[in-house]
Amino acid sequence: MIRDFYDIDLSGRNSFHVRQRAARLVEFETTDDLTAFFRKGAPAKWTVLAGGNNILFTQDFDGVLLTPRAASIDVVAEAPDAVAVRAEAGVEWDDLVAWAVERDLWGIENLSLIPGKVGAAPVQNIGAYGAEAKDAIESVEMFCTDTCNTLILSREHCAFGYRESVFKHALRGRVVITAVTFRLSRRPRPDLGYGDLLRETEARGGATLRNIREAVCAIRRSKLPDTAVLGNAGSFFKNPVVEAAVAERLRTDYPALPLYPAAEGRMKLAAGWLIEQAGMKGHREGCVGVHDQQALVLVNYGGATGGEVLALAHKVQEAVRAKFGVEIAAEVNVL
Structure with a gap:
């Protein structure tokens, strides 16, 4: 279902809380919503506004902002050592990390408490404490605005780098990320080599998933x-x-x-x-x-x-x- 907002105040939709406005904001849930929107003709100016945690508005936005709302997390494949988890673009990133930790799945615990949505994670290749999203991403589902088709891009074709991806360059303005699939491990693989993480984890009793997550959250809250x-x-x-x-x-x-x-x-x-x-x-x-x-x-x-x-x-x-x-x-x- 599409929800439309016109001349909308963005102060509550960006983490800087700057008071700019957008001519139009469209919340969507499904690829059918996106198909209906883009088949009417792509607006001259549009961009995705997910959690608003990595954006600075310096003026009113005179185009259309697209905001994903779908927020399901599902196991889509299992193996003895690993699990493939599909998360929709509107999932809060830290909710996904908490979900994984609760199920003893390793791979994204060092990225605890990073603000934002899952759909933004591959764009920026978010990272913290020696880990990056690309380390766990298996594939990215994207809606192509020119053809109204949905394609799946494997990790190898995402051109991931330090805070970089193909979504910031060749695919910018051409696709909308709708979901991301992660390959998470059932086997412990703690990565404690960055900064104070080892000390904080040991202070909590050692390298369990929950201790690492708590340590990361404590460090982030003390500094950010x-x-x-x-x-x-x-x-x-x-x-x-x-x-x-x-x-x-x-x-x-x-x-x-x-x-x-x-x-x-x-x-x-x-x-x-x-x-x-x-x-x-x-x-x-x-x-x-x-x-x-x-x-x-x-x-x-x-x-x-x-x-x-x-x-x-x-x-x-x-x-x-x-x-x-x-x-x-x-x-x-x-x-």
């Missing part, structure tokens, strides 16, 4: 602001990936610089560390600021516009560029 209290989109910036020679030069100048291996022999830098060293952690300008516990997070203290948030983001980027000669890109989708 609640969107219900402070408007934010989680990490606003991506960790920059640079050539190994650049990383080594920076490490020579800044011995405490955290470095992580990346694809093709490159190195990933910690954007939060760079921002803090550039003097921007805790920086505030009016209604917007850089969070004082996590420098990757920009916050709306109340009443900020998207333009003000974006202006602060540019100031943070310039501060890092001036000190380190490194570009940090926004992870958040700016409209």
